[in-house]
Structures are given as C-alpha cells and as structure tokens.
Amino acid sequence: MFEKRTWIRLPRNVVVGHGVLGQTIEAVSELHLTGRPLVVSSPTPHDVAGKRVVAQFEDEGYDPSEIVIEEASFDAVQRVIDHASDIDAGFLLGVGGGKAIDITKMAADDLGLGFVSVPTAASHDGIVSGRGSVPEGDTRHSVAAEPPLAVIADTEVLAEAPWRLTTAGCADIISNYTAVRDWQLAHRLKNVHYSEYAGALSQMTAEMLVESADSIKQGLEESSWIVVKALVSSGVAMSIAGSSRPASGAEHLFSHQLDRLVPDGALHGHQVGVGSIMTEYLHSGQKGKWKDARDALAAIGAPTTADELGIDDETVIEALTTAHQIRDRYTVLGDGMSEEAAIEAATVTGVI
Ligand SMILES: NC(=O)C1=CN([C@@H]2O[C@H](COP(=O)(O)OP(=O)(O)OC[C@H]3O[C@@H](n4cnc5c(N)ncnc54)[C@H](O)[C@@H]3O)[C@@H](O)[C@H]2O)C=CC1
Ligand SMILES: O=C(CO)COP(=O)(O)O
Ligand SMILES: [Zn+2]
Numbered sequence: 001m002f003e004k005r006t007w008i009r010l011p012r013n014v015v016v017g018h019g020v021l022g023q024t025i026e027a028v029s030e031l032h033l034t035g036r037p038l039v040v041s042s043p044t045p046h047d048v049a050g051k052r053v054v055a056q057f058e059d060e061g062y063d064p065s066e067i068v069i070e071e072a073s074f075d076a077v078q079r080v081i082d083h084a085s086d087i088d089a090g091f092l093l094g095v096g097g098g099k100a101i102d103i104t105k106m107a108a109d110d111l112g113l114g115f116v117s118v119p120t121a122a123s124h125d126g127i128v129s130g131r132g133s134v135p136e137g138d139t140r141h142s143v144a145a146e147p148p149l150a151v152i153a154d155t156e157v158l159a160e161a162p163w164r165l166t167t168a169g170c171a172d173i174i175s176n177y178t179a180v181r182d183w184q185l186a187h188r189l190k191n192v193h194y195s196e197y198a199g200a201l202s203q204m205t206a207e208m209l210v211e212s213a214d215s216i217k218q219g220l221e222e223s224s225w226i227v228v229k230a231l232v233s234s235g236v237a238m239s240i241a242g243s244s245r246p247a248s249g250a251e252h253l254f255s256h257q258l259d260r261l262v263p264d265g266a267l268h269g270h271q272v273g274v275g276s277i278m279t280e281y282l283h284s285g286q287k288g289k290w291k292d293a294r295d296a297l298a299a300i301g302a303p304t305t306a307d308e309l310g311i312d313d314e315t316v317i318e319a320l321t322t323a324h325q326i327r328d329r330y331t332v333l334g335d336g337m338s339e340e341a342a343i344e345a346a347t348v349t350g351v352i
Contacts, residue, residue, distance in 0.1 A: 009130050010239050011117075013150035016228055018221065021154040024053055024118070025060050028091075031149050033114045035090015039066040040080055040104040045096030045120040049157050053095055053118060065089065072099035072134055080107035089113060094148075097165070098124040098133075098268060106132040109145035117148035121165035122158045122227040124172050124268055127151055128235025131244045140256040140326050142244050151232065158224035163301070166227055168269025170216060171302040173230045174293065175251045175269075175276040176206040176237075181283050182249030182331040190330045195241045202237040202246035205230050213299040250282070250331035251275030253323035258311060260326075261319055266309040273297045274309055278320065278345045282332045290349050306352050313352040317342045 013027045020027075028037070037057050041050035046068050057064035065087045069076045080103055084092060091114035094104025101117050108115035109132070119127040126133065130147035133140065158166070180199045187194035209216075209230045216223045237246040244252075255271035265271065277297070281290040294304045303309050306316045320342040324333040337345070346352040 006242070008240055008242075009147050010236060011128060011148045011151050014128065014153075014232055015151065016153045016155065016225070016232070018156050019154060020152055021049060021052060021118070021157060022056070024093075024116075024152055025056055027150045027152055028093075028116060031114065033091040033149070036087055037062055037064045038080075038084050038087065038089040038092045039064055039095055040069060040092060040100060040107070041066070041095040042069055042097065042100045045100055048160070049118060049120045049154070050095040053093060069100060069103055072103060074134060074136055076103050077106045077110070077134065080104065081110055084111055084113065091116065093118055095120060097121045098126050102126055102132045102134060105145045105148065106134065106143065114149045115146060117151045119151070119153050119228070120157055121161040122153075122169040122224050122231060123161075123165040124169060125231045125234035125238070125247055127153065127228075128232050129238040129244065130242075131238060133244075135256070135259060138260070138326075140259075142248070142327070144242070147235075147239055153228045153232075155221050155224040155228065158228060159221040163218045164267065164270070166216075166223060167300050167302040168267040168273075169227045169231055170209060170269070170300045171273030171297055172247070172269035173206050173209045173227070173234055174296050174302075175249075175272040176202040176234060176247050177289075177293065178251050178276040178279045178283065179245070179247050179249035182279070183245045185283075185332060186330040192245075192330065195246075198237045198241035198246045201240065202234060205233040205237065210296045210299075213296065216300050218301075245329075249329075250279040250323065250333045253326050253329065253331060253333065254279070254319050256326050257319040257323045258315065261315050262311055265311055266303065270303045270309060273302045274304060274306070274351055277304060277349045278351055279332055281345050281349050286348060294349065305350060306346070313346070316346055316352055320346065
C-alpha cells in the first residue's frame with residue numbers, strides 16, 4: 001500500500017529587488033494579515049530598515065510596535081513572545097540578519113501568528129526557510145517553525161550592508177555541496193530519508209552561484225540580487241526536505257561548535273565555508289574536490305583559513321574533534337575524529 005505523504009510549506013510572496021522595502025505594506029496586505037504589526041530587529045538593522053518599516057505602517061494607519069533584540073537565545077524568543085502578547089500583536093516582521101529573523105520566526109510560530117521576513121543582509125539561507133536555529137548550552141537546536149508568509153529582500157539595503165555579510169551568504173550556499181554529500185552518506189549508512197528533489201535543488205543552487213562568481217563584486221547591487229536568489233532557492237530546498245539537511249552537514253556542525261567555543265567568532269557563513277573545505281577533504285581525500293571548495297570561496301573573497309576567520313588553530317581542532325556531539329545528525333564525521341586526523345585534515349587543506 002502506498003503511504004507516503006509530504007507537506008511542503010513555502011512563503012506566498014517573495015519580493016526581491018531594488019527598493020522593494022517600500023512595498024512592505026502591499027506585500028503584507030495581500031496576505032490578509034490583521035491587527036498590530038510587531039517589528040522585531042537588532043540594533044543596526046533597526047536603523048537601516050526597521051525604522052522605515054515601522055514608519056510605513058504608521059503612515060498607513062496601522063498601530064505598529066517594535067522591539068530590538070541583542071542576541072539569539074531562547075530568552076530573546078521569550079521576550080518577543082511576551083512583548084507580542086502584551087501589545088496583542090496581529091503579526092510579526094523580523095528585520096535583520098539571521099539571528100533577528102530566526103528569533104522572530106520562532107516567536108511567531110509559538111504564538112501562531114503570521115511572520116514576514118525582511119533580511120537586511122544576504123548573509124545566510126534562513127531568510128526563507130521553515131527552520132529556526134538557536135544555541136542552548138552544549139547543543140544547537142534547529143527547530144521546525146512556520147516559514148515566512150512573505151520575504152521582502154531589498155537589494156538596495158542588502159548592497160549597503162558590509163560586504164563580508166554578502167560573502168558569508170555565498171559561503172553558506174557553497175557549503176551546500178558538502179551538506180548534500182553528508183545527507184547522501186547518512187542515507188546510505190543510516191537510512192536517513194533523502195529527497196532527490198531537495199538534494200538536487202541545493203546542489204544546483206551552489207553550482208549556479210559558483211558559476212556567477214565573476215559577477216559577485218563589492219559595490220554591485222547585482223551581486224546582492226544573485227546571492228539573495230540563491231539563498232531563497234536554498235531555503236526552498238530546506239522546505240522541500242522538511243529539514244535543514246540539504247544545506248547543513250558536518251561543516252555546519254563545525255561552525256555551531258565554533259559558536260560555542262568562540263561566541264563572538266566569525267560569521268556563520270564564513271565558518272561553514274572553511275568547514276566545508278575540510279569536510280570535502282574528508283569525503284574525497286587529498287586528490288578530491290576540497291581545492292574546488294577553497295577556490296570557490298577565495299573567488300568571492302570569503303575566508304579559507306583559520307587565520308582569516310580570526311580563530312586560532314587549537315580551537316579549529318577542538319571544534320573538528322567535538323562537532324559530531326552537537327546534535328544527532330550523521331555526517332562524514334561519524335562518531336568523531338581523532339585529534340591526529342583533525343590536524344592532518346586542517347593542515348593538508350591549509351586551514352591551519
Ligand atoms: N534558520 C535557518 O535556516 C538558518 C539560520 N541561520 C542562523 O543565522 C545566524 C547567522 O546570521 P548572520 O546574518 O550571519 O548573523 P547576525 O544575524 O548576527 O548578523 C551579523 C551582523 O550583521 C549586522 N547587520 C545585518 N544587516 C546589516 C546591515 N544592513 N548593515 C550593517 N550591519 C548589518 C547585524 O546587526 C549583526 O551584527 C546564525 O545564528 C545561524 O545559525 C543561518 C542559516 C540558516
Ligand atoms: O544554517 C543553516 C543552513 O544553511 C541551518 O542549519 P542548522 O539546522 O544547522 O542550523
Ligand atoms: Zn548555514
């Protein structure tokens with residue numbers, strides 16, 4: 001008997017391009033969201049976009065409220081939930097980088113309210129996904145949450161963000177290669193469900209980004225356009241899979257572990273990029289494709305070494321040898337790397 005079922009949740013409106021922040025009300029009103037909007041952001045995104053979003057709602061006769069959060073934590077999610085309840089919010093808009101968007105996504109999910117994603121940086125592929133990612137103690141939670149009903153990605157805003165945020169977004173996409181390899185490995189060894197569509201979409205997204213590397217240049221708004229479309233595509237792959245598997249393998253475990261060891265370390269995308277050079281080596285050996293991963297990252301100006309991440313060699317080795325513990329996700333790291341093997345992988349690939 002045929003019993004397969006799937007339920008793919010996707011945003012209804014994905015609005016990308018020059019000046020689209022000015023269409024926020026239009027994109028939202030099409031969704032029939034009612035009640036008070038709550039605009040959630042972090043300090044800089046509040047200044048570059050959050051204030052404008054609030055002003056637009058005021059001009060249109062809504063009664064918006066705002067809250068600025070400083071860090072990604074379950075406490076921050078709770079503060080947003082409490083504030084939303086106090087003001088009787090009708091829907092939430094997350095304005096900012098990955099952390100502000102994840103916090104808002106998770107709060108809206110808990111409250112059962114609509115959520116709109118307004119990225120101010122093309123720095124990660126959570127802008128569209130139905131996942132929220134929050135650290136807690138020794139672990140990292142990647143929790144299912146309703147994806148945004150709408151995404152409003154203004155390339156004018158994204159292009160004015162510090163360039164390193166855009167190269168981080170590129171690296172988050174380039175890491176899809178190793179994420180998919182880990183997923184396929186887990187499928188073969190552990191019978192983890194693998195979606196051919198999600199895997200192929202994720203891989204193709206990385207290929208298209210790498211092929212466009214020559215057009216991804218600082219100061220070109222076109223670059224934000226290319227990167228944000230890749231981030232949307234990667235987020236859709238996660239939605240199809242119903243997990244972050246297509247975009248998060250051992251290179252992400254490595255990065256999450258670095259976040260614990262060095263809380264104010266490097267950007268998420270940059271860390272996963274460097275991680276993917278090493279995990280590609282673990283998959284395919286010295287003569288394998290790790291150089292392609294490194295060259296693709298170097299071509300867009302993303303870090304390829306521990307030094308460029310600003311993280312010391314010992315911490316990289318500690319993160320590599322302990323990354324498998326951070327969550328129950330089978331990858332090429334298996335049940336852990338020995339210190340000698342980690343040093344070998346990091347040295348051969350030039351990471352340390
Ligand atoms: N839910 C999901 O599927 C995914 C979640 N993530 C999560 O996202 C987070 C990483 O996101 P990031 O954006 O890298 O970090 P982030 O949210 O900390 O932002 C990095 C910095 O950029 C600043 N910033 C943002 N926009 C700016 C602008 N226009 N101008 C000036 N500064 C600006 C922020 O204020 C912050 O200081 C991690 O927690 C990661 O786990 C990443 C990928 C997928
Ligand atoms: O960063 C992500 C995909 O790029 C999300 O992955 P996690 O599930 O590992 O948080
Ligand atoms: Zn990521």
